[in-house]
Amino acid sequence: MIRDITIGQFYPVDSIIHILDARIKIIATFIYIISLFIMDSFIAYGFVILALALVIKSSKVPLSFMLRGIKSIFIIILFTAFLNVFTTTEGNVIFKAGFITITSKGVYMAVLMCLRLVLLIVGSSLMTLTTTPIQLTDGIEYILRPLKKIGVPSHEIAMMMTIALRFIPILLDETDKIMKAQQARGADFDTGNIIQKAKSLVPILVPLFISAFRRADELAMAMEARCYNGAENRTRMNVMHFQSRDYKALVVVIIYTVLSFVLRYIF
Amino acid sequence: MDMVKAKGLTYEYKRMVDTDEGTKEEKFLALKNVNIAIEKGEFVAVLGHNGSGKSTFAKHINALVKPTEGTLWIKGFDTKNDEFVWDIRQSAGMVFQNPDNQLVATVVEEDIAFGPENLGLDSKEIHNRVDSALDTVRMQEYRKNSPSKLSGGQKQRIAIAGVLAMKPDCIVLDEPTAMLDPLGRKDVIETVMRLNREEGITIVLITHYMDEAVRADRVFVIDDGDVVMEGVPKEIFCQVDKLKGYGLDVPQVTEVSNMLSKKGIDIAKDVLNVDDMVSEICRIKGIEANLSEIKRDVPLDTDALKKEAEERFDGSENFDGIQIKNLTHIYNPGTTFEKKALDDVNISIKRGEFIGIIGHTGSGKSTLIQHLNAIMTPTNGGIFLDGTDIFADKTKLKSVRQRVGLVFQYPEHQLFEMTIYKDVAFGPTNMKLPEDEIKRRVKSALETVGLSEKYYEKSPFELSGGQKRRVAIAGVLAMEPEVLVLDEPTAGLDPKGRDEILDAVKKMQEKLGITVILVSHSMEDVAKLVSRIVVMHRGRCVMTGTPREVFARVDEIEKMGLAAPQISYVFEKLNNIGISVPKDVYTTDEAADVLYKLLSEKGGEN
Numbered sequence: 026m027i028r029d030i031t032i033g034q035f036y037p038v039d040s041i042i043h044i045l046d047a048r049i050k051i052i053a054t055f056i057y058i059i060s061l062f063i064m065d066s067f068i069a070y071g072f073v074i075l076a077l078a079l080v081i082k083s084s085k086v087p088l089s090f091m092l093r094g095i096k097s098i099f100i101i102i103l104f105t106a107f108l109n110v111f112t113t114t115e116g117n118v119i120f121k122a123g124f125i126t127i128t129s130k131g132v133y134m135a136v137l138m139c140l141r142l143v144l145l146i147v148g149s150s151l152m153t154l155t156t157t158p159i160q161l162t163d164g165i166e167y168i169l170r171p172l173k174k175i176g177v178p179s180h181e182i183a184m185m186m187t188i189a190l191r192f193i194p195i196l197l198d199e200t201d202k203i204m205k206a207q208q209a210r211g212a213d214f215d216t217g218n219i220i221q222k223a224k225s226l227v228p229i230l231v232p233l234f235i236s237a238f239r240r241a242d243e244l245a246m247a248m249e250a251r252c253y254n255g256a257e258n259r260t261r262m263n264v265m266h267f268q269s270r271d272y273k274a275l276v277v278v279i280i281y282t283v284l285s286f287v288l289r290y291i292f
Numbered sequence: 293m294d295m296v297k298a299k300g301l302t303y304e305y306k307r308m309v310d311t312d313e314g315t316k317e318e319k320f321l322a323l324k325n326v327n328i329a330i331e332k333g334e335f336v337a338v339l340g341h342n343g344s345g346k347s348t349f350a351k352h353i354n355a356l357v358k359p360t361e362g363t364l365w366i367k368g369f370d371t372k373n374d375e376f377v378w379d380i381r382q383s384a385g386m387v388f389q390n391p392d393n394q395l396v397a398t399v400v401e402e403d404i405a406f407g408p409e410n411l412g413l414d415s416k417e418i419h420n421r422v423d424s425a426l427d428t429v430r431m432q433e434y435r436k437n438s439p440s441k442l443s444g445g446q447k448q449r450i451a452i453a454g455v456l457a458m459k460p461d462c463i464v465l466d467e468p469t470a471m472l473d474p475l476g477r478k479d480v481i482e483t484v485m486r487l488n489r490e491e492g493i494t495i496v497l498i499t500h501y502m503d504e505a506v507r508a509d510r511v512f513v514i515d516d517g518d519v520v521m522e523g524v525p526k527e528i529f530c531q532v533d534k535l536k537g538y539g540l541d542v543p544q545v546t547e548v549s550n551m552l553s554k555k556g557i558d559i560a561k562d563v564l565n566v567d568d569m570v571s572e573i574c575r576i577k578g579i580e581a582n583l584s585e586i587k588r589d590v591p592l593d594t595d596a597l598k599k600e601a602e603e604r605f606d607g608s609e610n611f612d613g614i615q616i617k618n619l620t621h622i623y624n625p626g627t628t629f630e631k632k633a634l635d636d637v638n639i640s641i642k643r644g645e646f647i648g649i650i651g652h653t654g655s656g657k658s659t660l661i662q663h664l665n666a667i668m669t670p671t672n673g674g675i676f677l678d679g680t681d682i683f684a685d686k687t688k689l690k691s692v693r694q695r696v697g698l699v700f701q702y703p704e705h706q707l708f709e710m711t712i713y714k715d716v717a718f719g720p721t722n723m724k725l726p727e728d729e730i731k732r733r734v735k736s737a738l739e740t741v742g743l744s745e746k747y748y749e750k751s752p753f754e755l756s757g758g759q760k761r762r763v764a765i766a767g768v769l770a771m772e773p774e775v776l777v778l779d780e781p782t783a784g785l786d787p788k789g790r791d792e793i794l795d796a797v798k799k800m801q802e803k804l805g806i807t808v809i810l811v812s813h814s815m816e817d818v819a820k821l822v823s824r825i826v827v828m829h830r831g832r833c834v835m836t837g838t839p840r841e842v843f844a845r846v847d848e849i850e851k852m853g854l855a856a857p858q859i860s861y862v863f864e865k866l867n868n869i870g871i872s873v874p875k876d877v878y879t880t881d882e883a884a885d886v887l888y889k890l891l892s893e894k895g896g897e898n
Contacts, residue, residue, distance in 0.1 A: 158398050190398050194440045199705075205667050206706040209698040210767060211690060211722030228718065231708035235753075240393045247394035250354050250386040251407040251454060252378055258412040262405035262419060 036154040042084035043155045046271040047164030053278045054152045060285040061141050061148075066292040069285075070140055076281060077148060086154050094150045095143055102139050109135035162186045167265055180256035188244070196237065203232050293368050295462050295494045296330040296353055296384070300362030303348055303517075322348040324517040325362065330510075332461065335488045335495045337508035337525075341539035342757055342786045345517040346498050350466045353496060354386040367461060382411060385455030389467040389784075391447035392439075400442075400450055401426070401435040407458040418457075425453040428491070429483050443653065445476025449483055456487070462494035463487065469501060470784045473653045473813050475853055477501070500786045502529070502543050503858075506564040513538060526562035539788035544816065544858040544880050545569040551884035557891050566861045573866065576891050582869055592851040597834040598636075604836050606640040610679050613642040613807065614664065614696075614775060618673030621659050625671065633659040635831040636673070641809065643774070646801050648818035648839075649811045651828030652853040657811050658701075660828065661777045664809070665696035694723055697773030701780045703764035704757070712738070712755075712763050713748040719771040737770035738763075740803065741796045758789025762796060769800065775807040776800070782817060794821060815857045819843065819878045827852070844876040859883045 042050075057073075064070060081088060095102070109131055116130025153161065162183045169179035204214065207228045214225050303323040308315045322345045330336050340346040351357040352364050355371045367383050369376035385407075388394045397403040401422050408418040426432045429449040439447055448468050455463055465484065469477040481504050487493045497504065505511055511528045513521035515538045521528055529535070532542050532550045542550075549563040549572065559576065563569045567583045574581035607617065621634040634656045641647055651657045662668040663675055666682050666689045674681045682692045700706070709715035716737055720730040738747070741762040747755075752763050761781070768776065778797065782790040798821055801808045812818050818825060818839065825842045827835035829852045835842055842849070843856040846864055850856075856878065863877045863886075873890060877883050 159402055187397060191396065191439070195392055202700065203706050205662070206698075206700045206703065207718075208667055209665060209693055209700070210706075210719040211693060211771065212718075213690070213722070228706070228708050232706050235708075236705060240390075243388060243390060243393035244396070246351075246356060247386075247388055248396060248406075250356060250381060250388075251458065252381045252410040253406070254378075254410065258410075260409055260412050260414060260418070262402065262409060262415055262422065264415050 034150075034154060035157050036086045036090065038085045040083060040085040040155070041270070042080060042151075044270070045155075045274050046265060046267055047156050047160040048167055048265065049267075049271050049274045049278070050152050050156055051161070051164050051168060053274070053281075054149055056278060056282055056285075057148050058145060060282070061144055063289050064285065065137065066288075067137075068292050069288040070137075070144070072284065072288055073144060077144065077151075081147075081151060084151060084155050086151070091147050091150060091154070095146055098142075098146060102142050105138050105142060106135040109138050158190045159187070162190075163261070163263070163265060180259070192237075192240065195240075196233070199236055200229065200233055203229050293332070294329045294365070295332045295334070295367060296328065296496070297365045298326050298328045298352075298362065299364075301326040301328075301349075301352065301359050301364050302361040303345075303352070303357065304360040321517050323352075323359075326514075326517075326519055328512065328519060328522075330462075330494060330496065332494055333488075333492050335485075335507070335509045336497070337505035337511045338496060338498045338514060339500075339502075339505055339511060339538075339540055340514035341788050344514045344538075346514045347466055348517075349514065350386065350464050350496065350498050353384050353462070353464045355380045356386075378411075382458050383460055384462040384464060385458055385460040387448065387451045387455060387463065387465045387468050389470050391444050391451065391471065394451050395439045395447060395454075398438055399435075400431070400437050400439060403439060403450060404454045404457050407454055411458060421457040421459070422453075425456040428456055428487070429453045443476060444472045445479040448472065448476070448480045452480070452483060452487075460493065462496065464496045464498070466498045467500065468497075469499065469504065474855060475652060477504075481507070500541075502541050502546075503565075506543060513540070515539075525564060529564055530561035532561075539786065541787040544883075545862060547880045548859065548862075548883045548887065551880065552887055552891065555884075555888055557888065559891070566858060566865065569862050570865045570869070573862075573871070573887065573891065574869065577871065579869065579871065583865070586864065586868060588847050588850055590847040590851065592848060594829060594832055594834055597829075597848070598832050601833050601836050602638050604640075605638040607638070611640060611642075611676070612678060613640065613645070615640045615676040615679075616660070616663075616673075617676060619660070619663060619670050619675070620672035621656075621663065621668065622671045633831050634663075634670075637828075637831075637833045639826055639833055639836065641775075641807060643807055644805050645807055645824060646822045647807070647809045648822035648825045649809060649828060650813070650815065650818060650825060650854060652813075654830075655828040655852075656831040657828050658779060659831075661698065661779060661809065661811060664775070664777055665693045665698045667693070667698065694719075694771045695773055696775045696777065697768040697771055699765050699768050699776070699778045699781060701783055702761075703768075703781075704752075704760035707752040707760060707764055707767075710751060711749050712743070712752050715752055715763060716766045716770050719767055723771060733770045733772060734766075737766040740769060740800045741766045742792065756789070758785050758792050761785070761789070761793060765793070765796070773806065775809065777809040777811070779811045780813065781810070782812070782814060790817070797821070815843075815855055819857045827854070839878055840876045843878045 060073065110127055111125065113128055113131030113134050114126060116128035118126055118128050120127040166179050166183035169177055169182060173179050212225060212228055301323055302321065302325055304319055304321050306317050307320050309318040326349065338346045338349065348357060352359060352371060353366060355377050358372055364371045366380045369380050371380055395403050396406050404422045404425050405418050408421050426435055429452055431446065431449055431453060434442065434446065439450060469480050472480065484495055484497065485507065488495045497508065499505055506525045506529065508525060511523065511525050512519055513528065520538065529542050529546050532547060535542055543564060545563050545566060549559050549569065550561055552559045553561050560572050563572055570583060571581040607615065616637055616639040619634050619637040623631045623633055637660060649657050659668065663670055669683060674683055677695065707715050709718065713734055716734045717730050720733045743762060752760055755763065781793050781797065785793065794817060797808060810818065810822060822839065825837060825839055826833055827842060843860045846856045846860055859880060860878050863873055863875055866873050867875050873886055877886055
């Protein structure tokens, strides 16, 4: 199940999208998400799908790999569809049985919402699939840097993300070990009612938290020992530079933005 | 100028102590008036049992902790002066015990760059330094990898590279090998030696492993915050009894030479390694010592070894004990990550036997033992307990887990209850036993591991490392299993903690008559305790036999990346020189007996 979630995974191939500056990818994804929410016609979505398809094609990430990410949120999509179909009462009634009313507007909304959700997932996972976590956090740090003046701790946010990414696999491993160890002592995580199940988590969560705190403590000391003193005087090994391809990508993003607004007001 | 100089260094901290009138704050001295001078370019080893103050000393060198009294100068910088903190941390880098908890970034090269980035160097200089640090620790090919994909030894080398990239004059290593397997340990220590010999970097190595300390220029022994011994390794290690009194160990050969010397043999007491020992014996016997490396060009035929080992497999249907039959386990079958962890393993273990399983990391040991109590399910084959397949009836898995107790590596990490009593009672409570039976079992389990009643109401988190581990073992023991499996029970402990655990294990095997399966990297531990050894290699069982039989096959064992006890090598070399001694000696007591006979004979001839 955890393996099926494609958001946050990196897909290592050489493509024009992969080598773009992370900042441009973050901004593009942001604009893309906004465009999804301002559009509400199928023609406009046709344009979005076309644009997305072009980007996916040039990213060289197989479509099947991306669609695997949708599988894990299939339930949520289904739920959204049901909610829209059954709660919308406007429009022409096309089916009525007892208290269930299905209207044309409802079906239209359901399809639109599902489409929006799928495009949202595919689009944002495309960003993480083509950008290494390190570039991503660096990009976020750069983008947030102007906000430092109003008190946004851009460096700290980026450092937190880096450490989280570093320790997620370690803690997952640890959870697995602790679960096995408690199972060996006769713990049962599968049977019983909700309260019993919640109680059975205590022998996992307590050691996990203790371990996380111990690790945090040791890591903090190791960072200090390596002269870490926050963002002050800190430089980076890999400095981000906009290259001509990044400016070209920026032009594409601007064209996309303009077209989105045009489509929004025409249809 | 001295690299490190301590004058009257004292460190005091407050801790909570239980007294009759409740918990009270008490002052405690971790370091007492320490006076040490370490020259530039020296390789110094610091020894001491857990809690002796040696880690506190290490942290002082990096200015992570500041002296309460006295002064510590690093390269002439007073650590008490806040102005110099960054100079000190740059010139005296530090490597810690846990490989995972000191790497920051998700890519190797980014992690090495972390230090130089903090120093505010420009991008080009950082690239150069990362490059040369990767070369020095010989990890260039891993630069784009994620640290989580590396082995423990490789991670430690990355941690060392991270310090190197800051161009330090001195590196302090706080038990860098405690959590590693023998191969990883070797890699790390060789890297450290190279840094000292070739780059001229001052090394302060804090360790429990005497074979590492004997390679240092100078050794300090710290006990209860005091520097109690100081000198070159030969001076320190010949004082075997004194060292043991401080809860420390000596190399096996040193112990043997001291035993011989006590019996009146005129042998040097400062024998530190196999070659020293062999040349001493040759000197006494008046033979010219040939100390050339032993060539090991025996091909390793694992198919033949596996077949040979299987001849000893008892597959009968009414077997009294555990049978592992055709056990195969494949991880992630059908994907690109497919990995065969176990390949047709056949082992039979009789009730009451004491078995040792050895094998290097990735040989399938851990996967194997997790099948024994049905925590993992086999891809093929099965486990038979008294002739019954444990996987046949899925509803009975819980009772299998009660019959086969499994103590994982670092078991103290699963402690979670408020009191020791409650934690040990977790297993029996899960078995839904009556209250008085639970009580009886908890008491008897804690008694077996050597913890008296006064500990019952204490929190397990107040205990020392070795004690915590004994509580965790008691937690499995309280389920009164017929078979007890222990995965690396001594990992990361100091010699004293290790001996306490091994004594407890030995006692329970004798007293309770249960089958014990001990998985270990430490050949010395295995040699001392078990009656039969199982050797795993690349998912296969390639040898079974008594320690004597197994350790006599040093050639093949070495080929598998394992090592026999130190004593075995002495006897192998003696044989090669032409001195006729049995080849299968592996414990210190036996070695002392055999060598005593050999060496006193000579006196008779004269």
